[in-house]
Amino acid sequence: MIPFSILDLSPIVEGNTATQALRNTLNLAQHAEQLGYNRYWVAEHHNMPGIASAATSVVIGYVAGGTQTIRVGSGGIMLPNHSPLLIAEQFGTLESLYPGRIDLGLGRAPGADQATARALRRDMTGADTFPQDVVELQRYFQPDDSNQFIQAVPGTGLNVPIWILGSSLFGAQLAAMLGLPYAFASHFAPAELLRALHMYRTHFKPSAQLKEPYAMVAVNVVAADTDAEAERLFTSVQQQFLYIRRGKARQMQPPVDNLRANWPENELAAMDPMLRCSAVGSPDTIQRGLASFIDQTQANELIISAPVFDHQARKHSLTLTAQVRDALAAQETELATV
Template identity: 85%
Template sequence: MIPFSVLDLSPIVAGNTASQALQNTLDLARHAEELGYNRYWLAEHHNMPGIASAATSVVIGYVAGGTQTIRVGSGGIMLPNHSPLVIAEQFGTLESLYPGRIDLGLGRAPGSDQATARALRRDATGPDTFPQDVIELQRYFQPDDSGQFVQAIPGSGLDIPIWILGSSLFGAQLAALLGLPYAFASHFAPAQLMRALQVYRSQFKPSAQLQEPYAMVAVNVIAADTDQEAERLFTSVQQQFLHIRRGKARQMQPPVDDIQALWPDYELAGIESVLSCSAVGSAGTVQRGLASFLDQTQADELIITAPIFDHEARKHSLTLTAQVRQALADTSLQGVVH
């Protein structure tokens, strides 16, 4: 049974607060844990009025402290915003508090605009030093070395899985070179998905952390009792991307009956392309969509994002998606038996 995981941005919905968004995140993580999801990742974004997970390490600690078994991590930490030592200490602390449950996914984008990136780290060098920063970060997790004057405490000697995140060929090449697991952000940047997976798998070099390539692929899943209901729920994330493209990011908006009334056809086509890696509909429709997606990508794991305005509808979507995962496993088993 292929593992399913959850990616959460702690959405702040219209008329609500970051406090409520973070409480919803913990509630959703507990729900995901009960349903058997493998890991629960939080994403770093800044200067975004609809996202409450900016202080990602803090939110990871909050979620890990409120759950028992599910892995919790970053999807991801935008390393150009931070010094590797600070991240090593933060995740060393998290792993010390919640041993065996912490993942560290790393990305090279700023997670915001350039002005915000400069405000985050005044001496930011940008993504150009990302490979060197990843290697420096790995070094801080190695066992105590008397020849290394600067050490991460906590952090040194801890087994914290590092992932490379990406939406282009660069991340695929780096993950392959370093022998690290790779997660592709196809839920909003699907254009180079298949090429990136091919590059990663063909160029992979075994490492102490990983002997064979391991690719996790992100997909939007909006599941509801009917196709019509799911399609309506999906209009919230469509509106989000529309507003971002127009330079007017805002809190997540409630779903609408007629999404086409909000924009001209050329904008609709652009958003549909960005969100093409999505399974939207009833359990049966989602099952067919994910079966096709898995057949196409041969992913080792799926990470599900469910950007839904209503919290209870979001929980219900995860419940239906967990049922789909079981149905996919049963179908695969039947194929093996026959």
């Protein structure tokens, strides 16, 4: 059965602080490690009152330092916000501290609104040079070359797997051309999912890092003991997206019993396609949903976003999802032996 991994935005819930959000992130990573999840990624977002992982490399170090075996990485670093050398040094340092456990997922978007992006980048042409920046970053991890005047220290000669992240055909083309693993952000932008996966697989060129295409696909999973409770928990992320669409991002809101009582129907209708790749419900409902999603995408790996307001309910959701993973694996084994 394919591996399951975790994407965590370190949510700051209403009435709480970034300090508690980051402590919850470490606790959730430790829980995920015990449950056998494959990797634990955090993401770069800026000027977002509900997300505590802006200093992504720092958070990765915190999580890796508090765990033992699970892979830890970025989902992703928004490379146009940084110089490739700086990221090579940061992830070279992380790999030196936690060898064999660090992933470097790279995105092309700013991870912020345009005004914040300008404050971060100063020069807004960074996205245009994303392919060249990825290649430059790759060079910094290559073995020591006396002809290369600038070196990443730490970084040179270290094996830090680079991933391309995306929600469009651009990332799929770049990952295929460079022979890199590809992660698609279908948990919030699923429109081009199947076209992007097809493009990536049909145009993939083997590289020193990867011989065959490897696609990881993101999906929201909110699991609870009953469908009704899971659907109620899911209203927190629905509210989060609704506020973002209004340009009023805020801390994650508590779940509500009736979302439609508080929001206009046209806003709810506009949000629904964004969250189409979601499995919400009891374990049986989640199992049916994920089995269908895996069959549809032929993903090599799933990365789970579990956007739940209450930390204990979030841990329980991951526990139930791990049970679903194991049930799907057992089902796959049974079919293989028939």
